[in-house]
Amino acid sequence: MSNPLIEKQTSTYDTIPFEKIDPEHFLPALAHFQKVAQDNVAAILKQQEPDFENTILALETASEELSHVASIYYVLFSAHATEGIQKIAGEVSEFLAGFSSDIMLNAELFDRVRSVHTSKKGVENAEQQRLLDETYQDFVRNGASLQGEDREALRAIDHEMAGLSPRFSENLLKATNHFKLHVEEEKDVAGIPEMALEQAAAQAKEAGKEGWLFTLQYPDYLPFITYAENRELRKKMYLAFRSKGLGESAADYGQPEGTDNRPLVLDIIRLREKRAKLLGYENHAAYMLEKRMARSPDNVLSFLNRLVDASLPAALKEKEELESFGKEQGLSNVEPHDIRFLSEKLKQKLHQFDSEQLRPYFPLERVMDGIFGTAERLYGLKFTLLDGVEVYHPEVQVYRVTDAESAEIGLFYVDLFPRETKKSGAWMTGFQEQGYFRGEVRRPHIGIVCNFTRPGKDRPSLLSYDEVRTLFHEFGHALHGLLSRCTYRSLSGTNVYWDFVELPSQFMENWVRKKEGLDLFAAHYQTGEKIPAELVERMQAAETFRAGTAFMTQLNYATLDMAFHTTPASEIKDVIAFERTATSKTNLIEDPQNTCFATGFGHIFAGGYSAGYYSYKWAEILEADAFELFEEKGLFDRESAGKFRGFILERGN
Numbered sequence: 001m002s003n004p005l006i007e008k009q010t011s012t013y014d015t016i017p018f019e020k021i022d023p024e025h026f027l028p029a030l031a032h033f034q035k036v037a038q039d040n041v042a043a044i045l046k047q048q049e050p051d052f053e054n055t056i057l058a059l060e061t062a063s064e065e066l067s068h069v070a071s072i073y074y075v076l077f078s079a080h081a082t083e084g085i086q087k088i089a090g091e092v093s094e095f096l097a098g099f100s101s102d103i104m105l106n107a108e109l110f111d112r113v114r115s116v117h118t119s120k121k122g123v124e125n126a127e128q129q130r131l132l133d134e135t136y137q138d139f140v141r142n143g144a145s146l147q148g149e150d151r152e153a154l155r156a157i158d159h160e161m162a163g164l165s166p167r168f169s170e171n172l173l174k175a176t177n178h179f180k181l182h183v184e185e186e187k188d189v190a191g192i193p194e195m196a197l198e199q200a201a202a203q204a205k206e207a208g209k210e211g212w213l214f215t216l217q218y219p220d221y222l223p224f225i226t227y228a229e230n231r232e233l234r235k236k237m238y239l240a241f242r243s244k245g246l247g248e249s250a251a252d253y254g255q256p257e258g259t260d261n262r263p264l265v266l267d268i269i270r271l272r273e274k275r276a277k278l279l280g281y282e283n284h285a286a287y288m289l290e291k292r293m294a295r296s297p298d299n300v301l302s303f304l305n306r307l308v309d310a311s312l313p314a315a316l317k318e319k320e321e322l323e324s325f326g327k328e329q330g331l332s333n334v335e336p337h338d339i340r341f342l343s344e345k346l347k348q349k350l351h352q353f354d355s356e357q358l359r360p361y362f363p364l365e366r367v368m369d370g371i372f373g374t375a376e377r378l379y380g381l382k383f384t385l386l387d388g389v390e391v392y393h394p395e396v397q398v399y400r401v402t403d404a405e406s407a408e409i410g411l412f413y414v415d416l417f418p419r420e421t422k423k424s425g426a427w428m429t430g431f432q433e434q435g436y437f438r439g440e441v442r443r444p445h446i447g448i449v450c451n452f453t454r455p456g457k458d459r460p461s462l463l464s465y466d467e468v469r470t471l472f473h474e475f476g477h478a479l480h481g482l483l484s485r486c487t488y489r490s491l492s493g494t495n496v497y498w499d500f501v502e503l504p505s506q507f508m509e510n511w512v513r514k515k516e517g518l519d520l521f522a523a524h525y526q527t528g529e530k531i532p533a534e535l536v537e538r539m540q541a542a543e544t545f546r547a548g549t550a551f552m553t554q555l556n557y558a559t560l561d562m563a564f565h566t567t568p569a570s571e572i573k574d575v576i577a578f579e580r581t582a583t584s585k586t587n588l589i590e591d592p593q594n595t596c597f598a599t600g601f602g603h604i605f606a607g608g609y610s611a612g613y614y615s616y617k618w619a620e621i622l623e624a625d626a627f628e629l630f631e632e633k634g635l636f637d638r639e640s641a642g643k644f645r646g647f648i649l650e651r652g653n
Contacts, residue, residue, distance in 0.1 A: 003025045003028055003029055003032075003653070004020040004024065004025065005029035006022055006028070006029050006032050006033075006074070007026045011389070011390070011401070011412055012388075013389065013445075014432075014442075015177065015389050015390060015398075015411065015429055015431075016072055016390065016432075016445075017390050017444065018390045018391055018392040018574045019390040019391070020390070021072070021274050021392075022084070023082065023084030023087065023088060024145050025084050025085070026069065026092060026516065027088060027091060027092070027095070027287075028496055029069045030066060030069055030070070030095055030096070031095075032621045032652065033063070033065040033066035034066055034095075034099055035067055036065060036066070036087065037062050037063035037099070038102075039064070040058070040061075040062035041059075041062055041103065041106070041109060043058070044058045044059060044062065044109065044112065044487055045108055045109065045112070047112075048113045050112040050113075050116050050119075050121070051116060051119075051121040051122035052116060052121065052122030052123050052124075052128055052132065054121050054122075054492070055112045055113060055115075055116050056113065056128075056131060056132050056135055056338045057131075057436075057481070057488075059109070059135065059300075060135070060272055060436065060488055060489070060490060061112070061436065061437075061457045063099070064105070064437055064438070064489075065300065066099065068432070068437075070572065071095055071430060071431070071432075072431070073085070073092055075392070075429050075431060075447070076392055077089060077166065077169070078169075078391075078422070078427070078429065078449065079392065079415055079421075079422050079423075079429070079449045080318075080392045080393050080419075080421045080422065080424050080619075081170075081173060081421050081423070082165050082169060082421055082423070084230075084422075084438060086170055086173075089163070089166035089167075089170065090166060090167070090488075091160075091162035092166075093162040093163050093165075093166050094159060094162045094163055096162070096435070097158045097159055097161070097367070098155075098159060098162075100142070100158070101142075101143075101154070101155045101158055101159070102397075102499075103139055104138070104139055104142035104143055104144055105142075105143055105144065105146075105151050105154070105155060107144075110139050110144040110145075111207075112239075113135055113136055113139055113144075113268075116132060116137065117132055117133070117136040118133070125567075127290035127486065127487055127488070128489065130653065131191065131271050131488050131490060131491055134350040134490060134491065135490075136540060136652065137291070139277065141287070141290075141291075142154075143155075143278075146278070146279075146358065147381060149380060150278060151626060153278060154275065154278055154279075157271050157274055157275045157278070158275070159478075160267075160271060160575060161268070161271045161272075161275070164264050164267055164268050165268070165605060165606040166606070167264055168245075168261050168264050168268070168602065168605045168606045169423060169602060169606045170264075171245055171247070171258075171259040171260070171261050171264075172244055172245055172259075172261070172423065172600055172606075173420075173423055173426070174256055174258075174259050175216075175244040175245060175255055175256060175259045175600075176216045176217065176244065177215075177420045178213070178216065178254070178255070178256040178259075179216050179240045179254040179255075179645040180207075180213055180214070180215060180235060181213070181214040181215075181224075181233065181236060181240075182204065182209055182212070182213050182500065183200075183211050183212045183213075183214065184209065184210055184211035184212075185211075186231060186548050187230075187231045187589075188228075189212055189228065190228070190229045190230065191227045191228055191229035191244060192223055192224060192227050192228050193223050193227055193356050193359075194608065195223075195359065195453065195456060195459075196219070196220065196223035196224065196227075196453075196463060196643050197212060197455065198456045198457070198509040199219065199220065199453070199454060200212035200213055200214050202456075202457070203215065203220075203267050208624060211370065215282045216237075216240060216241050216244070217418040217424070217451060218418070218424065218426075218449065218451050218568065219418060219452065219453040219454065221237060221241055222340075224237050224243075225237055225238060225340045226340045226341060226343075226344050226355075227341070227344065227356075228341070229640060231337070231338070232334060234337045234341060235335065235337040236253075236254075236394050237337070237593075238336060238337035239253040239254075239337075239592060239595060240254040240255070242253050242336075242591070242592070242595040242596070242600075243594060243595050243596065243599075244259075244596070244599065244600040245259065245260070245261035245262075245596065245599025246260060246261070246262070246595075246596055246599055247259045247260030247261075247592065247596075248260065249594065250594055250595075253443075253594070253595075260599075261599040261600075261605070262575040262596075262599060263599055263601065264605070265570065265575050265605060266562075266569075266573075266603055267573065269284070269361050269564050269565065269572060270569040271567050272284035272565065272569075272610065273565075273568070273569045274569075275287075277503070283299075283565060283566050283568075284299070284565040284611060285297040285300070285565040285611035287564070287567045287609040288498075288610060288612060289476075289611060291497065291498075291607075292497045292499045292612065292615075293496055293497050293499045293500060293618065294499055294618065295615070297562065297565075297566050297611070299561060300452075300611075300614050301562060301566075302400040303318075303617075303618065304555055304558055304559055304562065304614060304617075307551070307555055307617060308412075308559075308585070308586060309551070310556055311548050311551040311552055312548075312552060312586075313548075314547070314548030314551075315548035315551070315552040315588055316548045316588070317547045317548070318548050319549070319588055321346070322334060322339065322342055322343060322346060322546075325337055325342055325345070325346045325349075326338060326342050329342065335592075336589050336590070336591065336592060339589065342547075343546055346536065346545075347353055347542055347545050347546075349534055350545065351538055351541050351542040351545060352538060353476040353535075353538040353539060353541070353542045355464060355466075356464075357467055357535060358464070358465045358531075358535070358539065359462040359463065360462060360524050360525055360526070361522045361523060361524055361525075361535075362462055362463040362465070362467075362468050362522060363460040363461065363462055363463075363525035364416070364452065364455075364460060364461035364462070364463055365460060365591060366522070366523060366525070366642055367468055367471060368414075368471075369520075369521050370517075370518075370520050370521025370522070371471060371475045373400075373520045374472075374511050374517065374520060374636075375475075375479065377636045377638075378636060378638070378641035379403065379479075379483065379641055379645055380403045380404050380405070380638075380646075381401055381402070381403050382401070383399040383400070383401055383412060384399060384400045384402070384405065385398075385399055386398045386399065386400050386411075389411075391413070392539045393415065393419070395416070395417055395419075396414065396415045396447075397413070398411055398412070398413050398414075399411065399412040399413075400412075402559075408443050408444060409443060409482055409483065410434070410443040410446060410481075410482045411431070411443075411444075411445040411446070412446055412447070412448075412478060412482065413445065413446070413447030414447065414448060415447060415448070415449045416449075416450045416451075416452045416461075416471075417450075417451070417452060417454050417461075418451040418452075418454075422449070422450060422451065423602070424602075425451065426448070426449065426450040426451065426470050426471075426473070426474050426604070427448070427474065427477075427607075428446065428447070428448050428449075428474050428477035428478050428481065428494070428505075429446070429448070429450055430444065430445070430446055430447075430481060430493070430494075431444075431445035431446065431447060432444055432445040433481070433484075433489045433493055434451060434481065434482075434485070434486060434489065434492040434493055435484075435486050435487060435488050435489030435491070435494055435496075436487055436489060437489060437490055441487055443486060444480040444481050444482055444492075444493060446478050446493075447478070448471075448474040448478050448622075449474075449479070450467075450470060450471065450474060450477065451495070452467050452470075452471075453467065459525065460525055462525060465512075465539065467605075468512055469509050469512050472508045472509050472511060473505045473506065473509050475507065475508055476504040476505035476506070476507055476508030476509070477494060477501075477505045479503060479504060479508070479649055480493055480494050480501075480504040480505075480648075480649055481493040483649040483650055484649070484650060485650040485651075485652075486650075486652040486653075490653075491652045492652040492653075493529070493652055495652060495653050496652065496653050497504065497653075498608070498609070498612045498615050499612065499614070499615040499618040499619065500615075500619065500622070501619070502615050502616055502618075502619035502620075502623075503619045503622045503623050503626065503648065504648060504649060505619075506616070506620055506623045507623040507626055507627060507644075508650075510627050510630070510633065511627055512637055513540065513543070515531075515533060515536045515624040516535060516635045516636075517635055518531055519531070537583065552586060552588060553584055554616060554617060555581050555617065556586040556587050556588075557581055557603075557613050558599070558613040558614040558616075558617065559582065559585075559586045560579060560583050560597065560598065560601070561601075561603075561604045561609070561611060561614070562611060562614070563578070563582035563583075563611065564598070564604070564610075564612075565579075565583070565604075565610060565611040567582070575596060575598050576594070576595075576596045578598075579596060579597060579598050583643070591610075626644060626648070629643070630646075
């Protein structure tokens with residue numbers, strides 16, 4: 001059987017042949033390239049005296065094809081997880097964990113790496129020194145210095161851990177897809193914006209039903225929980241959303257069997273702690289933070305505590321104000337499913353501003369023109385839509401990115417709408433990282449994946465303000481990947497400290513907050529009228545509305561993350577009970593019985609943010625400092641943009 005993952009493919013931009021790839025191609029391709037990598041490692045070990053080129057650079061490229069196939073698989077696992085892709089997730093993860101252990105625990109190979117790290121032989125510049133240091137540390141942090149039984153214990157831990165995060169993600173996807181709220185009476189959808197109703201009606205029709213069908217995808221859930229006047233149905237949606245990952249124990253809330261993530265959470269934190277201790281660290285947080293700007297759990301906890309002390313009084317005041325407003329609205333007790341609904345009404349009362357007023361000014365096509373126009377004015381980039389590039393789903397679009405100075409920048413993939421094969425949220429993904437690959441330094445192929453409001457029958461996709469901010473945020477990550485100018489892939493693009501990686505993304509959000517930035521693209525989809533200054537002013541005034549609560553929500557998540565990864569695992573026996581205790585000072589919402597945030601906390605249990613969720617607030621401070629220059633010099637000042645590009649976006653690690 002031919003295998004497009006193994007056989008050389010030819011295309012104009014050397015793109016991935018997605019339309020030829022089937023799930024059954026992955027395991028044979030991984031096995032094939034494992035053998036190639038093993039042969040490459042054997043060749044390294046036959047070299048004479050170790051130096052940078054014959055050991056460090058050779059190791060950097062030894063498993064490049066295996067890594068490339070793995071990256072293709074994980075693009076699909078997140079963005080288009082068909083049944084076939086999900087079926088092999090455990091095997092793929094365990095295979096890759098085993099291969100990684102084989103490399104990192106190869107004593108002879110580590111001897112060569114250590115020799116070069118000591119001698120510095122062949123190291124000619126700072127970038128090579130950085131790659132050498134990172135390679136050496138990678139070996140040490142993955143068990144190369146362990147002896148005998150400890151090495152095999154680490155291998156066993158990594159093997160056991162490999163399949164847990166994919167199962168966590170699969171359970172969330174199943175839970176999200178399983179729940180459907182079917183509404184037939186018009187009175188029960190009162191208050192919900194017309195666009196959300198149109199989408200729900202189309203979903204009902206597709207399912208062969210009358211009325212409206214709402215899912216737990218964000219374009220359905222957020223308008224419903226924010227605007228629906230039917231309190232009982234809001235409660236039903238809220239409970240379904242907040243019980244994802246609880247499986248049959250929350251069957252009353254609409255959760256399917258076989259999706260309980262609590263055992264997985266306990267296994268993940270137990271194994272992470274066991275692994276960290278085996279490597280000489282007090283806990284998983286200490287292990288992770290050694291390679292971050294914050295350096296230690298104490299520093300992170302101190303950082304979070306200072307922010308809590310600063311924002312909690314405002315959040316508590318906002319809570320009182322909302323409860324008082326709730327009483328005015330006839331609610332003697334404000335429940336969690338009332339908070340977004342009441343907040344929106346109170347915002348409208350205080351600021352004469354409804355978030356839905358912005359949607360007509362944010363047709364998706366114009367917003368895309370906006371991110372491209374912003375990048376052109378700042379960095380001189382040009383985005384050209386390509387035809388004929390193979391994609392993993394018909395909705396994916398691909399752009400060629402160029403600039404006047406260096407011509408080719410890379411390719412940019414865009415995948416923006418929800419579907420049952422895509423996980424929730426928004427993220428940047430790498431199809432081909434910038435750097436040395438297949439014998440030459442290559443330009444990157446980068447993508448962003450989101451879950452935005454779909455077009456309607458007679459209208460384009462009209463984004464909410466939050467969706468526009470999300471698009472600019474992910475575009476900031478994409479620019480970090482696209483504009484990278486490094487020699488080695490291990491150091492390029494977003495391969496930076498995790499509490500630095502959110503700087504470029506949060507930095508880009510500033511252009512959505514300014515009238516000058518909005519004027520590049522925000523225009524009414526029917527009339528072409530630019531967004532009125534008065535509406536922008538009300539939007540800006542409303543941005544600080546309940547800001548203390550929003551800030552505390554993020555601190556609550558970061559606090560929970562740190563608690564899971566600093567508390568001895570033996571003390572965490574009940575995930576829900578632990579969550580309640582760990583967030584008793586930061587959670588301002590009295591969670592309903594049998595709901596849980598942790599069982600849906602994909603960022604830390606399936607997304608690389610373990611002991612790192614604080615990074616959003618850490619990077620917020622960094623980007624505020626960086627943006628001050630643009631406040632002073634101008635939103636589109638090319639000199640300032642050039643500095644940001646040169647010092648941040650191009651530098652990698």
